[in-house]
Amino acid sequence: MSKDSWAVAVDVQEATTPSIQVSFRGDTPRKLISYPTLANETPDFRAGGDLAEQSLVNKLIRRALVRNRNEVEVLQRDPRSPLYSVKSFEELRLTPELLRGVYNMGFNRPSRIQENALPMMLAQPPQNLIAQSQSGTGKTAAFSLAMLSHVNTENKWTQCLCISPTYELALQIGQVIEQMGTFCPDVKLAYGIRGNRMNRGIKLQEQIVIGTPGTVLDWCTKYKLIDPNKITMFVLDEADVMIATQGHRDQSIRIHRQLTKDCQMLLFSATFEESVWRFAEQVVPDPNIIKLKREEETLDTIKQFYVICNEKEDKFASLCNLYGSLTIAQAMIFCHTRKMASWLASKLITEGHQVALLSGEMEVAQRAAVIERFKNGKEKVLVTTNVCSRGIDVEQVSLVVNFDLPVNMEGMADNETYLHRIGRTGRFGRRGFAVNMVDSDCSMDIVKAIEHHSVYRKISKLDTSNLEEMEKLSI
Template sequence: MSKDSWAVAVDVQEATTPSIQKLDFSKKVERVCGPRNIRGDINGNVVPDKDKDGGPRGDGESVDQAEQSLLNKLIRRSLVKNRNQVEVLQRDPTSPLFSVKTFEELRLKPELLKGVYNMGFNRPSKIQEHALPMILAQPPQNLIAQSQSGTGKTAAFSLAMLSHVNTDNKWTQCLCIAPTYELALQTGQVIEQMGTFCPDVKLAYAIRGNRMERGIKLQQQIVIGTPGTVLDWCTKYKLIDPKKITMFVLDEADVMISTQGHRDQSIRIHRQLTKECQMLLFSATFEDSVWKFAEQVVPDPNIIKLKREEETLDTIKQFYVVCKEEEDKFTSLCNLYGSLTIAQAMIFCRTRVMASWLASNLIKERHQVALLSGEMTVEQRAAVIERFKNGQEKVLVTTNVCSRGIDVEQVSLVVNFDLPVDMDGNADNETYLHRIGRTGRFGKRGFAVNMVDSKSSMDIIHQIEMHFNRKIIELDTNNVKEMERLTI
């Protein structure tokens, strides 16, 4: 089925999801559904998976996709308001389009429904409204779904796997693969929590460090893991019989194909499954490479995807400030912050060193400042963002690790202390849009201020103006009245 097939658009409304308990990855994995079956090193600790392509990140300006996905999972405790629409593309366009507004309509097993409510879910999110009836339908239907972290998609396919399991059968029936050790644990935790009242459903983690005895067959009905280890369990150790898998879930497909080796491993796993196996694929983005991969893995799918919406700058006023050197940039920033009524602000720097210097100097000026950069662990970053979202710090100084995916309604000012440029020194328009898009959210007015300290940075401003066809106004931060007039 092509991407341009028959479509029905439905609005995405604000919904809420429960807070998922943060998992301490340094500890052993504790099991809710059944006994422990993870084996690690001689001390019983799980060994971190090395499947991820974890190359250097340069000077802290970027973060790999797997880390960004995990960060989003940790910080998105509730669904943000979303003006996007969803397109539902059905394999059979003559079939009625089903959706549900309550979990009761899905006719779940009582113990599973109890688990859903115990997690704090009150009603299905939009992705769940449309995906779950398709996933749970009889006969089984395949699905390709575009869904970002925070939309309830992990809970959707976790619920599907738990519903799908026949507890009388003591072999693996549902197989889910994720790109990294940490993402696999996050998904497994959701399955465990949702299956709290399903004691006969067993879960195993196919991750490095979980060494299983050779010559046995797993009795756990659900297995979640990373591609390399799952492939070994299916082929090398024969712990899983792929022909008995009746539901296959491939999560974070865009991250998967960007990670060295994972794409080929995923396809090798898929080739061992039967044609009758139900295939579910989820991805945050639907670029051409993801589509090609999805079409190779999922035959005759139903498709749920975000309807592309043009990003707008209508609610953001853009300015630039001419400075002679770094010290002038800092003085202008202090003048700006002292003259405007600002709820919260985000300040972007090009390097970790600059971000650290700026944060230290702002703290000396008695500002409540949080620092976020690439050398921090994902959990440390999540904790910093959580404090900022809760208003414990009013200013967040960061590199590009924070340019995407953070929705804080109180952010009214974004400052590009260093303008975003690509490897060739030209304007990085996409990064610019993501940066200043942290303000002016939810229809509120926001301000974006760019610091210009050279002829080349002024050229970057002109490039940005031309790209977006928007005028960026010069702002004199030494003139309080002018600032007040321009920002009205």
């Protein structure tokens, strides 16, 4: 859209290592994301806990809207006001150019959260909104559409401001806006991200600015490129990631304080924990609220077992017995360290299995490519660390194996990670199996602690060498 736009390319080839590249005004492309390689023995705690990385992985692999059975709960600022929802984009009375852009992106009808959120975001007079929405539910497209609809192209100044917690996520949002605004050439977009140096003493003419909190704050206060008094729509994306990133929370609040009281505030978050609520209350006055009604977590479709083993070779033998006895579409196997994951993947490949390996030292685009291949069935077994314990839905997964039990940094049972891990199977009402490898008294204590946690069902003992016992599982 703008001549100063960044060009983003995700290079995902079957036989090569993918990377994310960025180029600016013809400069030499360079990798955006790289991590120091830690010792192989290092537990992969960081991989599962980096919310920004996980969010970017989800954005890269979810090219279509995810299936979501959760109902939407709408809490209106004014309960007496009629509640509107839409079943088609035509009902929103978009401009022909913008409607053409929406359909050109492959959106046939609004997603579940878009049905309720878009009428609020496009309402006159403007309404503030707090919305819960995971990656893949159409959230980015929704607020991108709202910003594009909001712009007055006659005004050559910044009117819509969107901040995101990381450089890479900001680029992803900008890519959606550029695609959706393909047929709106008069709408210009600028990126308030590191490396995009602007001349002092000028005012931006781009109507939409997407950026990270630190750079956007500098553009508003230090360099005076943006007049905060002229911002009429403010979007804060990934609020839960934002407040988990040092400094971003305070920078976001400082940006918010520069804006007028009449500025429309839109906040999105994947979770609504107490810390997110406190943050939202400071940024979004008198909001409408859209939440996903979460069905009560149930593990009724997942049978859980533990297997007594002596060492990793015994674990591997039990795994082979298990895989040979059950009818398994796809399996996910979780290890505690990258070294163990690499060893196990090699052993399984030697046994003739189609295996994918995923761990935290991989770049984000590499992880996305591995998950994409697994989802497409090109590999039947995914060996991974905690990097894949959350947010990845593969319907065909019927077996989850905790080759190493999930523990926290203190070595205690990590109940939340256990739930996320075994929740990769038994999706959409299908039957699934979760098997835990126990190789010590300490491991047995962890299994008992998990079992005693109020949410979980009984974890039964399993002898994988007993063919009669194994045959009962497939009935």
